[in-house]
Amino acid sequence: NAGVTQTPKFRVLKTGQSMTLLCAQDMNHEYMYWYRQDPGMGLRLIHYSVGEGTTAKGEVPDGYNVSRLKKQNFLLGLESAAPSQTSVYFCASSYVWVPDGANVLTFGAGSRLTVL
Amino acid sequence: KNQVEQSPQSLIILEGKNCTLQCNYTVSPFSNLRWYKQDTGRGPVSLTIMTFSENTKSNGRYTATLDADTKQSSLHITASQLSDSASYICVVSPYSGAGSYQLTFGKGTKLSVIP
Numbered sequence: 001n002a003g004v005t006q007t008p009k010f011r012v013l014k015t016g017q018s019m020t021l022l023c024a025q026d027m028n029h030e031y032m033y034w035y036r037q038d039p040g041m042g043l044r045l046i047h048y049s050v051g052e053g054t055t056a057k058g059e060v061p062d063g064y065n066v067s068r069l070k071k072q073n074f075l076l077g078l079e080s081a082a083p084s085q086t087s088v089y090f091c092a093s094s095y096v097w098v099p100d101g102a103n104v105l106t107f108g109a110g111s112r113l114t115v116l
Numbered sequence: 117k118n119q120v121e122q123s124p125q126s127l128i129i130l131e132g133k134n135c136t137l138q139c140n141y142t143v144s145p146f147s148n149l150r151w152y153k154q155d156t157g158r159g160p161v162s163l164t165i166m167t168f169s170e171n172t173k174s175n176g177r178y179t180a181t182l183d184a185d186t187k188q189s190s191l192h193i194t195a196s197q198l199s200d201s202a203s204y205i206c207v208v209s210p211y212s213g214a215g216s217y218q219l220t221f222g223k224g225t226k227l228s229v230i231p
Binding site: 004041042045059092105 | 223
């Protein structure tokens with residue numbers, strides 16, 4: 001099925017370790033986003049991309065880096081993981097810029113990260 | 117600061133009954149409001165999207181209403197089914213010309229439908 005695929009689905013890290021979450025979409029969407037979801041909070045935007053080769057900071061970018069080398073992939077990296085980064089991470093994509101008009105944001109199934 | 121408040125936090129209803137979830141927002145200027153359904157362990161899935169000029173939108177047994185004057189929206193679920201058990205998230209988009217790039221997400225209402 002077409003959609004947004006995230007890998008891995010689960011990961012446990014020790015403080016200070018690094019890792020990369022991969023997001024892949026097969027809908028030829030121009031825009032991609034990384035969110036985190038924490039208990040008792042709404043989803044918060046970490047970084048986003050408006051096209052291949054572009055990235056921009058969202059609401060909570062500190063401690064994360066991203067890359068969009070190919071249009072279909074958006075990578076989220078943690079260089080030195082901290083317990084505060086324990087969260088569920090969602091990748092999403094859209095055909096047009098989401099705040100403009102009634103267009104749909106398609107989410108992946110999420111990646112649950114635990115930092116000990 | 118843009119905010120989206122949802123109520124109730126959680127709700128338990130019997131299968132077959134109707135329910136209404138509330139969303140109040142302070143996002144201004146406002147572009148559109150969305151309702152998403154998030155099953156446990158899954159990503160959110162779009163139910164409805166309403167622009168500021170629309171006051172009702174239906175998707176099967178789900179009906180969303182919007183009052184842009186009072187900045188309130190509701191999601192009404194008719195004849196609930198066990199598969200409706202999920203979190204329902206209200207999301208508000210600012211008008212992008214105002215310079216904001218991001219959506220404001222509510223914390224969600226957790227609905228449990230029991231037999």
